[in-house]
Amino acid sequence: MKVELKKGHLSDFKGGLLCVFLMQNDDPPWDVKPFLKDVPEERFEGKLLQTYSTDTMGQAKFAKLLVVGLGKKEEYKIDFLRRVAGTAVRYAAGIKEKELTIYVPSKFVGKPELNKMAQAVVEGAILAQYKFTQYKTKKDDLFVVEKLHILSKEEIGEGVKRGIIYAEAQNYARELDEQPANVASPKWVVEEARKLAKKYGLHITVYDKNEMKKKGMNAILAVAQGSAQDPHLVRVEYNKGKHPTYCVIGKGVVFDSGGINIKPSPGMHEMKYDKTGAMNVLGVMKAVAELKLPIHVVGFMPMVENMPSGSAQRPGDIVKAYNGKTIEVLNTDAEGRLILADTLTFATEEKPAYMIDMATLTGAMVVALGRHAIGVFSNDDTLAKTIEDAGTDAHERVWRMPVWPEYTEMMKSDFADIKNISDTGEAGSITAAAFLQEFVGETKWAHLDIAAVDMVKTPHPYLDKGATGIGVRLVTETLVKLAKKK
Numbered sequence: 358m359k360v361e362l363k364k365g366h367l368s369d370f371k372g373g374l375l376c377v378f379l380m381q382n383d384d385p386p387w388d389v390k391p392f393l394k395d396v397p398e399e400r401f402e403g404k405l406l407q408t409y410s411t412d413t414m415g416q417a418k419f420a421k422l423l424v425v426g427l428g429k430k431e432e433y434k435i436d437f438l439r440r441v442a443g444t445a446v447r448y449a450a451g452i453k454e455k456e457l458t459i460y461v462p463s464k465f466v467g468k469p470e471l472n473k474m475a476q477a478v479v480e481g482a483i484l485a486q487y488k489f490t491q492y493k494t495k496k497d498d499l500f501v502v503e504k505l506h507i508l509s510k511e512e513i514g515e516g517v518k519r520g521i522i523y524a525e526a527q528n529y530a531r532e533l534d535e536q537p538a539n540v541a542s543p544k545w546v547v548e549e550a551r552k553l554a555k556k557y558g559l560h561i562t563v564y565d566k567n568e569m570k571k572k573g574m575n576a577i578l579a580v581a582q583g584s585a586q587d588p589h590l591v592r593v594e595y596n597k598g599k600h601p602t603y604c605v606i607g608k609g610v611v612f613d614s615g616g617i618n619i620k621p622s623p624g625m626h627e628m629k630y631d632k633t634g635a636m637n638v639l640g641v642m643k644a645v646a647e648l649k650l651p652i653h654v655v656g657f658m659p660m661v662e663n664m665p666s667g668s669a670q671r672p673g674d675i676v677k678a679y680n681g682k683t684i685e686v687l688n689t690d691a692e693g694r695l696i697l698a699d700t701l702t703f704a705t706e707e708k709p710a711y712m713i714d715m716a717t718l719t720g721a722m723v724v725a726l727g728r729h730a731i732g733v734f735s736n737d738d739t740l741a742k743t744i745e746d747a748g749t750d751a752h753e754r755v756w757r758m759p760v761w762p763e764y765t766e767m768m769k770s771d772f773a774d775i776k777n778i779s780d781t782g783e784a785g786s787i788t789a790a791a792f793l794q795e796f797v798g799e800t801k802w803a804h805l806d807i808a809a810v811d812m813v814k815t816p817h818p819y820l821d822k823g824a825t826g827i828g829v830r831l832v833t834e835t836l837v838k839l840a841k842k843k
């Protein structure tokens with residue numbers, strides 16, 4: 358979908374389908390008013406996502422009108438704009454309109470928010486029209502809106518531009534994440550990372566199995582050893598010659614069968630999404646490069662497949678991690694923390710001001726917070742707070758959880774320095790974070806457990822069924838905020 362900004366008044370608009378948003382009890386824009394005056398309240402009162410559409414029968418410069426409700430003023434949140442824009446795009450696709458114009462008014466919220474509003478509208482529209490169709494041989498019932506015009510009398514070019522960059526980076530991560538493991542092998546991901554690096558002039562280094570062996574990254578190797586696919590550790594660097602350095606790390610398990618502690622069959626196919634963290638890293642790198650942020654960002658993606666086989670690691674195995682600590686692997690399904698252990702240590706060598714990892718780490722996240730939040734675990738209050746603020750803006754909301762020494766205590770092993778699961782299974786997400794913390798040293802770090810939000814199964818106002826790419830806008834916005842603070 359192409360997005361174009363048109364500066365002007367509603368009355369100057371000429372075209373097909375026009376969409377306006379309307380808050381409950383608010384006056385519609387002057388040009389739209391005549392079409393709403395005889396509409397009974399039961400039919401349309403502006404409730405959130407309520408729609409009213411009509412043909413203008415030659416009585417206006419636009420052929421069709423769609424009004425989407427924005428709800429009550431007191432309840433307004435910036436994310437409502439993503440939702441109404443998503444609704445508009447889906448409506449346009451439903452009636453097979455190739456072009457859609459959305460009018461962004463300046464009335465219902467204060468001026469300073471204007472660019473943020475425009476950004477949200479554009480994000481909602483671009484995210485809502487994304488659908489993974491690559492493997493559908495018949496595409497005739499799939500209709501896409503080709504062009505979105507944003508109409509406004511205000512200066513919102515910045516917001517529109519940012520909206521396009523953020524949402525396209527997210528859709529890019531979704532597209533990669535959707536790839537099934539018979540396509541998306543670690544090697545395939547490496548090639549995709551190379552394509553991205555080439556396009557944006559990023560510096561890329563790929564460490565293969567032998568190099569990892571030499572370095573002693575045995576925790577990554579232990580997870581990968583059961584698979585016919587070789588592991589790869591990818592480092593991508595965006596460098597505008599500026600400092601400080603920020604590292605972004607993503608769990609890249611292209612398929613998580615559980616290994617010898619094999620997972621139950623129901624839902625196992627969803628474990629192709631266990632590479633979401635790593636795909637999000639690529640999304641963030643794309644966004645950072647397009648935004649031309651004045652910082653140095655290094656992305657790390659440990660790519661492996663977790664499989665059971667004659668060469669797979671066994672429960673009870675003990676491995677020496679890259680930082681020298683020994684790990685007793687009590688459950689081969691707790692593999693994400695193993696590959697992250699070595700990668701986090703490796704990332705600390707960049708001496709970053711901050712590092713952030715994203716990982717579909719624990720099913721316990723769903724138990725703790727349901728499907729509406731990302732767990733954030735951090736050893737630094739400033740970083741945690743910045744992520745929380747970014748989460749509010751992006752509506753990829755995070756909730757901070759503790760990583761107290763008592764949780765670290767739960768991960769002490771009888772026969773090695775640390776074990777990869779606790780005895781009780783209590784506080785599953787926190788003990789996983791406490792495990793990771795053993796590998797970050799003094800580096801300021803935050804871990805984002807995205808296990809509950811990596812994909813959606815139920816209808817969402819602007820994210821279709823499947824990979825969500827949630828985390829891309831959150832981490833990008835966090836870097837934007839950190840870049841401003843430095």
Ligand code: BES
Binds near residue numbers: 808
């Ligand atoms: N990839 C899973 C976590 C997961 C589960 C993500 C469901 C998304 C949806 C992770 O590798 C895993 O298997 N974790 C185990 C940890 C346990 C063995 C301590 C889990 O959550 O059950």
Ligand code: MN
Binds near residue numbers: 613690691692
């Ligand atoms: Mn697992």
Ligand code: ZN
Binds near residue numbers: 613631692718
């Ligand atoms: Zn996993």
